[in-house]
Amino acid sequence: xxxxxxxxxxxxPGLDIAxxxxxxxxxxxxxxxxxxxxxxxxxxxxxVSGASGWHTIFRRSLPxxxxxxxxPVSYIGGYTFHIGLAIVVFLFAPHILLIKNLTGLxxxxxPSQFVDLVAVVTLAAMVVVLVDRINKxxxxxxxxxxxxxxxxxxxxxxxxxxxxxxxxxxxxxTMLAIHILTVELLLVxxxxxxxxxxxxxFGSRWYNGAVNGHKGVAV
Amino acid sequence: xxxxxxxxxxxxxxxxxxxIASYFxxxxxxxxxxxxxxxxxxxxxxxxxxxxxxxxxxxIYEQEYxxxxxxxxxxxxxxxxxxxxxxxxxxxxxxxxxxCGRCSVVCPVGNDIVYMVRKFREGMSAAGHAPEGIKxxxxxxxxxxxxxxxxxxxxxxxxxxVEADYGLPIPLDxxxxxxxxxxxxxxxxxxxxxxxxxxxxxxxxxxxxxxCSTAFEATNAGMQIGNSDLARVLVKRIVDGxxxxxxxxxxxxxxxxxxxxxxxxxxxxxxRPFTFAVKxxxxxxxxxxxxxxxxxxxxxxxRLTFHDPCQLARRGGVIQQQRDLMNQVAQNFVEMPEAGFMxxxxxxxxxxxxIEEGEALRLEAFKKKKSQLDAVKPDRLVTACANCRIVLxxxxxxxxxxxxxxxxxxxxxxxxxxxSAEKGA
Numbered sequence: 267x268x269x270x271x272x273x274x275x276x277x278x279p280g281l282d283i284a285x286x287x288x289x290x291x292x293x294x295x296x297x298x299x300x301x302x303x304x305x306x307x308x309x310x311x312x313x314v315s316g317a318s319g320w321h322t323i324f325r326r327s328l329p330x331x332x333x334x335x336x337x338p339v340s341y342i343g344g345y346t347f348h349i350g351l352a353i354v355v356f357l358f359a360p361h362i363l364l365i366k367n368l369t370g371l372x373x374x375x376x377p378s379q380f381v382d383l384v385a386v387v388t389l390a391a392m393v394v395v396l397v398d399r400i401n402k403x404x405x406x407x408x409x410x411x412x413x414x415x416x417x418x419x420x421x422x423x424x425x426x427x428x429x430x431x432x433x434x435x436x437x438x439x440t441m442l443a444i445h446i447l448t449v450e451l452l453l454v455x456x457x458x459x460x461x462x463x464x465x466x467x468f469g470s471r472w473y474n475g476a477v478n479g480h481k482g483v484a485v
Numbered sequence: 486x487x488x489x490x491x492x493x494x495x496x497x498x499x500x501x502x503x504x505i506a507s508y509f510x511x512x513x514x515x516x517x518x519x520x521x522x523x524x525x526x527x528x529x530x531x532x533x534x535x536x537x538x539x540x541x542x543x544x545i546y547e548q549e550y551x552x553x554x555x556x557x558x559x560x561x562x563x564x565x566x567x568x569x570x571x572x573x574x575x576x577x578x579x580x581x582x583x584x585c586g587r588c589s590v591v592c593p594v595g596n597d598i599v600y601m602v603r604k605f606r607e608g609m610s611a612a613g614h615a616p617e618g619i620k621x622x623x624x625x626x627x628x629x630x631x632x633x634x635x636x637x638x639x640x641x642x643x644x645x646x647v648e649a650d651y652g653l654p655i656p657l658d659x660x661x662x663x664x665x666x667x668x669x670x671x672x673x674x675x676x677x678x679x680x681x682x683x684x685x686x687x688x689x690x691x692x693x694x695x696x697c698s699t700a701f702e703a704t705n706a707g708m709q710i711g712n713s714d715l716a717r718v719l720v721k722r723i724v725d726g727x728x729x730x731x732x733x734x735x736x737x738x739x740x741x742x743x744x745x746x747x748x749x750x751x752x753x754x755x756x757r758p759f760t761f762a763v764k765x766x767x768x769x770x771x772x773x774x775x776x777x778x779x780x781x782x783x784x785x786x787x788r789l790t791f792h793d794p795c796q797l798a799r800r801g802g803v804i805q806q807q808r809d810l811m812n813q814v815a816q817n818f819v820e821m822p823e824a825g826f827m828x829x830x831x832x833x834x835x836x837x838x839x840i841e842e843g844e845a846l847r848l849e850a851f852k853k854k855k856s857q858l859d860a861v862k863p864d865r866l867v868t869a870c871a872n873c874r875i876v877l878x879x880x881x882x883x884x885x886x887x888x889x890x891x892x893x894x895x896x897x898x899x900x901x902x903x904x905s906a907e908k909g910a
């Protein structure tokens with residue numbers, strides 16, 4: 267298989283397989299989790315404005331009182347790479363074009379140089395949070411194979427995408443094919459690893475906010 | 486697999502619901518919950534990270550409720566939960582967790598960790614891995630009627646003393662009273678002033694109230710140990726008593742877990758909504774204050790601060806009332822750092838104070854409260870939970886801090902003019 271055949275495969279059958287596993291996986295996992303249901307709370311509710319599942323979905327995006335100072339790397343590093351990933355994935359013109367071809371949906375992108383810069387900042391932030399995971403006793407203690415694996419799965423598409431655009435190390439075609447392959451790996455594993463928090467974090471925040479909101483506590 | 490372990494695992498499977506499944510899938514191992522837990526912050530030991538305390542429950546979830554986990558279990562690739570492991574986890578689930586819920590309000594993905602610990606305790610207790618101290622408290626509550634072994638005659642004796650001291654009647658089993666007042670054993674034995682305070686406050690407010698001979702004990706060790714069957718028996722006593730006397734409102738005493746057990750878990754335990762309201766005494770005082778039924782005279786002039794019981798504030802939604810009440814009778818009321826919603830636990834909630842072997846760890850964790858107190862240097866510490874009060878007193882004594890601890894209800898009552906003086910006026 268030469269470079270062109272490799273690229274054709276990852277763009278064709280490879281992408282179909284990956285997107286298929288991703289979509290089926292996401293639907294299955296969401297069903298598997300949320301179909302467990304929960305019991306109705308029979309205690310008399312205390313209604314307080316600002317205390318609900320929906321409020322918590324938004325409120326929990328900000329650090330609670332006193333927490334930013336306790337773990338600045340988690341918060342600043344976390345914000346940086348999450349926002350960075352969102353910009354790189356959804357606001358880079360070639361990505362928007364791909365999404366348009368797949369779904370017909372389209373929106374304006376950001377200048378390529380700016381996205382380049384964001385990619386570098388994102389990679390740097392990811393390295394920082396990795397070092398933090400290795401250095402901080404609690405993070406290291408909690409870490410399993412899944413943590414290192416998912417970090418790699420997330421890091422590689424950004425790195426290879428940036429390298430492809432910069433024409434670094436390998437010919438563009440090869441690097442682009444590798445980039446697409448790493449994205450496909452990410453899609454395949456996302457529903458079955460902790461990366462699935464991209465979907466469940468909203469449900470979790472909602473439950474937490476609803477359970478405590480029932481008591482009139484805005485969490 | 487032993488019969489008790491089998492039972493424990495079965496219970497754990499039963500308690501897992503969609504929120505728990507969502508929480509386990511959302512955890513990214515960021516470890517921020519550790520920063521919210523006083524057992525971690527004061528020891529620096531990562532094993533006290535709240536989400537780690539749930540590891541056996543997480544594996545049961547994965548092995549029973551996920552496709553990949555079930556496949557792994559079928560092919561013998563997953564690590565089953567064992568008796569030895571649960572025995573090891575006892576310290577993490579009971580001694581080093583007071584169900585304070587601070588972890589649940591900081592988790593960035595929104596995991597309600599304390600919700601899971603409470604459910605995990607159901608399985609731990611079923612598997613026979615609850616600490617002896619709480620087991621004893623539960624047995625005494627079921628068989629004798631209270632965790633400290635207090636029986637009705639002791640309550641009646643105290644009623645007589647209080648009637649004599651305050652010159653006010655203490656009604657027992659008065660049908661149709663507006664309020665049914667509950668007590669905690671701690672108050673009956675150690676803080677009799679509470680009952681006198683209630684008598685004065687109710688007398689001034691002109692409200693009818695009563696104690697109940699079949700339901701005077703409010704605490705619920707069944708909930709603390711994590712045994713819903715026993716917790717239900719204890720709640721049912723109160724429900725039966727309240728319905729027999731046809732009261733409008735049951736007042737939970739200055740005890741955090743009694744409030745959670747009755748106010749938030751009670752109806753769910755008995756499987757139907759209550760026919761009466763449940764209020765913490767601080768909520769009732771707050772209402773009296775707003776309605777102008779709480780008239781006090783004079784002020785405390787020394788420097789006072791307030792310790793928020795977790796179950797009242799963060800877990801119960803009563804945060805402002807205690808502050809308004811403090812301000813009514815205290816001229817020099819100062820707040821500790823992170824007071825109110827984010828307050829730090831005394832270290833002995835959730836049944837932890839009943840665990841003898843957990844004492845050293847509890848005193849270590851108390852350093853958090855010590856640092857909060859050192860920041861404001863109060864002359865006295867006010868709170869609204871008899872259990873917090875005992876734990877605070879023990880901690881303060883251990884660290885040789887000379888700060889008396891008082892109950893808010895009693896402090897308020899001290900500023901209510903004597904009934905005899907009122908008559909004379």
